[in-house]
Amino acid sequence: MMDNKNLRKILIGIAGRWTLIFLALEIIFFSIFGINYFSLKNLQNILLASTTVLLLATGETFVIVTGGIDLSVGFMVGFSGVICAKVMVTLQAAGASQAVAISSGILAALLLGLLPGLVNGLLVAKLRVPPFIATFGMLGIAYGFAEIICNNVPIMGLPTSVGSIGHGYLIYWLPGKIFAFLQKPENLTRLELQNLVSIIPNVTVITAIVIGIFAFILARTKFGQHTYAIGGSMDAAERAGINVKRHLIKVYMISSFFASLAGVTYVLRFITGRAPAGSARLLDAVVAVVIGGASLYGGTGTILGTVIGALIIGVLEIGLVNLGIPTYNLYIAVGCILIFAVLVDQFFPELVRKE
Amino acid sequence: MTKKRKALSFIGRNWALLFLILMLMLFSILGKNFFGLRNFSNILLAVTTLLLLASGETFVIISGGIDLSIGFVMGFVCVTSAIIMRDLHAAGFPQAVSIMAGSSIGILLGLIPGFINGVLITKLRVPPFIATLGMWGIANGLAWRLCEGFPIAFLPPKARDIGMAYIAYYSPKKGFSLFDRPVLTERADILNLMKIIPLPVLLIAILLVIFAFILSKRKFGQHTYAIGGKVDAAIRAGVNVPWHLIKVYVISSFFAACAGVLLVFKLNMGIHTQYTSSYELFAIAAVVIGGASLMGGKGSIWGTVIGVLLIGTLNNGLMMMGLPIFYRYIAIGCILIVAVLIDQLFPELVYKE
Numbered sequence: 001m002m003d004n005k006n007l008r009k010i011l012i013g014i015a016g017r018w019t020l021i022f023l024a025l026e027i028i029f030f031s032i033f034g035i036n037y038f039s040l041k042n043l044q045n046i047l048l049a050s051t052t053v054l055l056l057a058t059g060e061t062f063v064i065v066t067g068g069i070d071l072s073v074g075f076m077v078g079f080s081g082v083i084c085a086k087v088m089v090t091l092q093a094a095g096a097s098q099a100v101a102i103s104s105g106i107l108a109a110l111l112l113g114l115l116p117g118l119v120n121g122l123l124v125a126k127l128r129v130p131p132f133i134a135t136f137g138m139l140g141i142a143y144g145f146a147e148i149i150c151n152n153v154p155i156m157g158l159p160t161s162v163g164s165i166g167h168g169y170l171i172y173w174l175p176g177k178i179f180a181f182l183q184k185p186e187n188l189t190r191l192e193l194q195n196l197v198s199i200i201p202n203v204t205v206i207t208a209i210v211i212g213i214f215a216f217i218l219a220r221t222k223f224g225q226h227t228y229a230i231g232g233s234m235d236a237a238e239r240a241g242i243n244v245k246r247h248l249i250k251v252y253m254i255s256s257f258f259a260s261l262a263g264v265t266y267v268l269r270f271i272t273g274r275a276p277a278g279s280a281r282l283l284d285a286v287v288a289v290v291i292g293g294a295s296l297y298g299g300t301g302t303i304l305g306t307v308i309g310a311l312i313i314g315v316l317e318i319g320l321v322n323l324g325i326p327t328y329n330l331y332i333a334v335g336c337i338l339i340f341a342v343l344v345d346q347f348f349p350e351l352v353r354k355e
Numbered sequence: 356m357t358k359k360r361k362a363l364s365f366i367g368r369n370w371a372l373l374f375l376i377l378m379l380m381l382f383s384i385l386g387k388n389f390f391g392l393r394n395f396s397n398i399l400l401a402v403t404t405l406l407l408l409a410s411g412e413t414f415v416i417i418s419g420g421i422d423l424s425i426g427f428v429m430g431f432v433c434v435t436s437a438i439i440m441r442d443l444h445a446a447g448f449p450q451a452v453s454i455m456a457g458s459s460i461g462i463l464l465g466l467i468p469g470f471i472n473g474v475l476i477t478k479l480r481v482p483p484f485i486a487t488l489g490m491w492g493i494a495n496g497l498a499w500r501l502c503e504g505f506p507i508a509f510l511p512p513k514a515r516d517i518g519m520a521y522i523a524y525y526s527p528k529k530g531f532s533l534f535d536r537p538v539l540t541e542r543a544d545i546l547n548l549m550k551i552i553p554l555p556v557l558l559i560a561i562l563l564v565i566f567a568f569i570l571s572k573r574k575f576g577q578h579t580y581a582i583g584g585k586v587d588a589a590i591r592a593g594v595n596v597p598w599h600l601i602k603v604y605v606i607s608s609f610f611a612a613c614a615g616v617l618l619v620f621k622l623n624m625g626i627h628t629q630y631t632s633s634y635e636l637f638a639i640a641a642v643v644i645g646g647a648s649l650m651g652g653k654g655s656i657w658g659t660v661i662g663v664l665l666i667g668t669l670n671n672g673l674m675m676m677g678l679p680i681f682y683r684y685i686a687i688g689c690i691l692i693v694a695v696l697i698d699q700l701f702p703e704l705v706y707k708e
Binding site for chain 2: 069071123127128129130132133134136137138139140141143144145147148152275279283286287290296297326328329330331332333334335336338339342343346
């Protein structure tokens with residue numbers, strides 16, 4: 001009897017953390033069968049490659065927790081990326097210094113990037129347009145404007161420092177000789193360059209800090225509690241004195257902010273602004289949130305879960321490339337994992353929820 | 356009810372149609388060569404794919420669900436039926452046999468994703484958005500895997516003839532002929548040849564009339580509306596909801612499969628759906644512009660047809676005016692939001708009489 005209870009506890013523990021276990025299994029599998037998969041360099045590459053999905057999915061988590069959905073985030077990446085790149089190029093051409101051009105480009109993208117979120121929020125909260133439609137309309141509008149701004153060609157010729165930020169690392173370490181922060185040591189021999197260990201990409205640092213802050217907001221602050229309350233029951237939230245409309249507008253702006261940040265990191269990483277930049281990542285983001293345990297009906301979901309969901313996709317993606325398996329298998333795999341995730345949720349609600 | 360109110364109500368209910376007519380007039384005045392048999396044929400031919408996808412989606416949306424997989428089911432069927440046609444043709448079968456086999460096997464295979472969607476949604480209680488999103492990925496991956504990312508070519512040449520055929524031809528020299536394209540040698544004669552109604556458009560029109568009849572006049576349609584309006588009530592009224600929903604998703608998939616086969620005829624090639632082409636989203640937009648609600652219980656094939664024509668006319672008109680293609684994304688986004696706003700802000704105009 002005692003054994004049985006313990007077994008049940010273990011089972012519940014496994015089912016409740018199946019995403020984490022799945023992620024670990026994935027990494028173990030690819031480490032065994034892949035070439036150089038389990039190495040500092042490759043693991044950092046996975047984090048870098050997952051940047052867009054991580055950011056989009058974190059913003060999307062807020063929206064999905066309220067019971068809505070934001071379809072505009074994919075093209076918002078291109079929208080803010082194009083703005084960012086355009087401002088940088090224009091200022092540089094006008095003779096501004098690189099620092100000024102870059103910082104104002106980033107600032108402009110992040111500020112203007114809030115606008116679609118504001119409009120989405122107003123449409124959803126004040127005019128009661130279903131989120132699916134409002135944000136889908138915004139998808140088209142954001143994409144159209146992005147193409148108009150960049151005139152249908154990728155924006156090139158950005159300030160050179162953009163690349164050194166986007167491709168830079170937090171720590172450079174040459175065993176026994178150099179230990180530098182942010183600044184890549186110069187005048188190294190070829191051998192030294194090969195041995196130079198770069199630790200934690202700048203872009204990942206930014207991503208991690210922002211996601212950390214918002215994870216705290218969702219889990220520990222009143223704002224987060226209200227978000228869950230609205231997703232659980234909008235009427236109850238309203239009766240409890242929450243200004244639901246204002247809150248929803250803020251939530252859509254958060255989602256929009258994350259999409260803009262994803263656009264900025266895209267520009268930093270690829271040193272170009274493209275209109276369709278993140279379009280293919282929209283559904284990956286939604287998938288990551290759902291794998292992470294959120295329900296599309298609202299009220300459940302955590303940032304940690306979402307991060308694990310995004311990493312499951314990222315690890316799989318890089319792993320398939322590493323094994324030389326064509327990437328289209330990724331879509332099949334992600335589709336199956338998605339359905340599986342929801343089925344686990346449906347069939348073992350007591351396993352996943354209680355405890 | 357006053358006359359003014361009646362007029363407003365008429366506008367509220369038929370704004371999409373009125374907007375379409377307005378747009379047609381506007382483009383006819385502003386655009387070069389917009390108003391003409393040839394261009395109207397082009398508009399119709401261009402929207403055939405979207406029309407099929409959106410009609411299938413209409414059934415799903417009326418039942419209160421959503422089907423995101425249609426775009427890639429279309430690509431999947433397009434690739435499979437093209438491969439079958441190519442291989443049979445290469446093996447020396449008569450063209451008619453390989454074309455028939457390719458299209459019918461393609462459509463049959465296309466029913467499977469819909470069936471799986473339906474089972475996932477009804478029996479396993481997966482939300483429609485998720486189930487069909489999963490199928491979206493699976494169908495996309497399979498199609499890509501089958502064609503390795505390349506177009507499937509070397510199909511029976513008759514396929515192209517069917518896809519490019521018109522119902523009637525009229526040439527000043529040779530007179531009137533049905534289905535048979537008159538053989539002309541002079542350049543001027545070829546330019547003057549009048550082509551009336553593309554064959555694919557006729558086939559789709561027949562298909563749509565049948566399904567519009569099923570939706571509006573048959574028990575099946577009534578049950579679909581009932582489920583979308585209120586599932587509980589539908590169950591109490593004795594509708595076998597799970598089975599009905601499975602059929603609805605199979606219908607949606609069937610339309611997507613037809614669109615895939617049609618693509619083979621139109622392009623004489625099998626291609627997988629591009630990752631970013633967002634067919635499903637445009638189909639949903641057309642259905643919503645046509646007056647359906649994502650909450651279910653509302654919508655009609657006729658409305659969807661207008662929604663599709665609206666999008667198609669907009670695309671074509673902007674193109675004929677020489678504007679870059681991306682303006683259409685902004686325009687469709689705005690129209691979509693306006694469509695729902697009209698619905699939200701003036702419900703009394705739209706519903707009550």
